[in-house]
């Protein structure tokens with residue numbers, strides 16, 4: 358736990374999840390804090406070399422070209438503002454495995470390897486093969502967390518989901534037909550409320566969600582850089598548009614979950 362002096366406000370709330378008992382917890386807590394800090398930074402604050410590669414309405418996607426041992430590992434940072442949904446709702450649909458096949462178009466198969474707690478799980482996923490490359494799989498922990506609203510302490514909380522690669526002794530990397538990929542993903546969501554001036558109750562017309570999605574994927578084995586960058590360029594905008602449209606559609610007749 359963060360040691361706080363009297364009157365200090367914690368950067369992230371104290372961990373109250375039962376996951377604190379688990380051996381993965383120190384890593385989960387450290388990576389979540391680090392990813393949230395980076396996701397909160399504007400594109401101008403997190404180094405140079407970011408290029409805008411996709412834009413559609415409020416959605417903007419930036420990437421920085423990076424290679425490790427000749428493999429493309431371009432970091433991605435996307436921002437989007439979507440009307441009618443809250444950060445809590447967006448994170449629920451991203452985190453909860455029961456919705457994953459509905460929106461994740463590159464997915465072939467998903468297994469929950471471990472449920473550490475309601476807000477922390479370990480997943481094994483296989484993804485669709487891109488010819489002529491080998492099929493990819495990934496093992497990652499996923500953690501969902503509520504964060505205090507830094508700017509307006511009376512405003513709605515922020516929510517995040519962080520996914521980070523981990524190991525599984527039952528599912529070692531590169532043992533079968535798949536090449537293991539390694540990823541770190543952070544989805545950070547901030548709800549904005551624009552109260553109606555006439556005092557009528559808040560409806561979905563009065564809420565919007567600022568979404569920041571950051572991702573680094575190491576393809577795990579050689580893949581042609583030009584093909585990989587073309588896949589990024591096509592798949593990331595497709596994912597963010599499809600996923601957010603899915604959340605809007607799923608929630609439109611539901612009570613608002615702040």
Ligand code: 18C
Nearest residue numbers: 461463484485487490520542574576580584585592593596
């Ligand atoms: O964050 C997202 N999803 C989460 C829940 O599933 C989670 C998982 C992310 C897995 C991302 C990696 C997927 C690899 C897929 C291979 C490409 C399939 C394309 C199929 C086309 C028919 O965090 C949302 C993720 C949005 C995914 C965007 C695509 C990223 C591409 C990464 C390429 C990885 C190397 C593939 C090697 C192919 C070589 C040519």
